[in-house]
Amino acid sequence: MTPLAPGARVRVRDDWPETRGPAHIRTPHYVRGREGVVVRHLGDFPNPEDLAFAREAAILPLYHVRFAPRHIWPSGVSADGLLVELFGPWLEAQR
Amino acid sequence: MSALLERDPRRLFAAVLSLLEAKGMLSEADLAERIALTDAATPGQGARMVARAWVDPTYRALMLADGTRAAEALGIPMRGAPPLGVLENRPGLHHLVVCTLCSCYPRAVLGYPPFWFKSAAYRARAVRDPRGLIAEWGTVLPAGTEIVVVDSTADYRWMVLPLRPAGSEGLDEAALTALVREGDMIGVTVPAFGR
Numbered sequence: 001m002t003p004l005a006p007g008a009r010v011r012v013r014d015d016w017p018e019t020r021g022p023a024h025i026r027t028p029h030y031v032r033g034r035e036g037v038v039v040r041h042l043g044d045f046p047n048p049e050d051l052a053f054a055r056e057a058a059i060l061p062l063y064h065v066r067f068a069p070r071h072i073w074p075s076g077v078s079a080d081g082l083l084v085e086l087f088g089p090w091l092e093a094q095r
Numbered sequence: 096m097s098a099l100l101e102r103d104p105r106r107l108f109a110a111v112l113s114l115l116e117a118k119g120m121l122s123e124a125d126l127a128e129r130i131a132l133t134d135a136a137t138p139g140q141g142a143r144m145v146a147r148a149w150v151d152p153t154y155r156a157l158m159l160a161d162g163t164r165a166a167e168a169l170g171i172p173m174r175g176a177p178p179l180g181v182l183e184n185r186p187g188l189h190h191l192v193v194c195t196l197c198s199c200y201p202r203a204v205l206g207y208p209p210f211w212f213k214s215a216a217y218r219a220r221a222v223r224d225p226r227g228l229i230a231e232w233g234t235v236l237p238a239g240t241e242i243v244v245v246d247s248t249a250d251y252r253w254m255v256l257p258l259r260p261a262g263s264e265g266l267d268e269a270a271l272t273a274l275v276r277e278g279d280m281i282g283v284t285v286p287a288f289g290r
Contacts, residue, residue, distance in 0.1 A: 043250070078225060079242055083244070085248045085250070085251055
C-alpha cells in the first residue's frame with residue numbers, strides 16, 4: 001500500500017464488518033463513506049481489529065484525517081473541523 | 096465468563112495476584128510502583144507542561160512535536176503510556192478532545208477522566224455541536240474562532256495546549272501552573288486570570 005501524503009484526499013470505506021460477525025473497530029460510524037483530507041502520518045501500530053481477538057496483528061499506518069462536520073450532519077453543526085485517527089486499510093485515495 | 100464475574104471480587108483479585116506472583120509475572124513491588132504512578136498522574140502534571148510551554152519557546156516546540164518526550168523532560172513517567180499528542184490553541188483556533196468510541200484519555204498527564212468525559216451525551220454532542228456544548232461550561236470563544244474537534248479513536252492520546260490568559264503577564268511559572276485546570280487541557284474551558 002502506498003503511504004498517504006499530507007493533503008491527500010481520501011474516502012473512508014463504507015464498510016460495516018460488525019454486521020458480519022464479532023468485530024472491534026476503531027473507525028467511527030459517522031466517517032464511513034465520507035471524504036476527508038490526510039493531515040499527517042502519526043506512526044505505525046498493530047491492527048486493533050486483530051489485537052482485540054488475540055490474533056497476530058499486522059502493523060498498519062495510522063493517519064490523522066480531517067473532515068468537514070457540515071458535510072457529515074445536515075443540521076445543528078457548530079464544529080469547523082473534525083480530526084480522526086484512522087488506519088490505512090480504511091482509506092481509499094481520491095483523485 | 097459470567098460465573099467468574101459473580102465471584103467475590105476480593106477473592107478473585109487475590110487468586111489472580113497469587114497466580115501472577117507464582118509465575119513470576121508480577122511482584123508486590125511492581126504493583127506498588129504501578130499504584131504510585133497512577134496516583135501521581137493528575138491534571139497537575141499536564142498543567143506543569145502547559146505553564147512551561149507558556150514561558151519557554153524551546154519547550155513549547157518540543158511539546159508540539161513530541162508530547163511524550165516533553166512530559167518526560169519534566170519527569171512525568173510515560174513508560175508504557177500511549178504516545179501523547181499536543182493540540183495548540185491559537186488566536187482564532189480552538190481544540191476540543193473527545194473519544195466517541197470509548198473513553199481514551201491522556202491519563203499519564205491528566206489522571207482519570209472526569210465522569211462526564213465518558214458519558215454518551217458528551218461524546219455525541221462534542222463532535223457535532225462543540226460550541227453549544229462548551230457554552231454549558233460558560234466557555235464563549237471570541238467571534239470567528241474556529242473549533243476543531245479531535246476524536247481520539249486509536250493509539251494516540253491528546254491534550255490541548257491552551258492560550259495563555261490575558262493579565263497573566265507578570266506571573267511566574269508556578270503561578271501559571273496553578274491557573275491551568277483539567278478542562279482547559281480537554282478544551283471545554285479556557286484558562287482565565289482571576290477565575
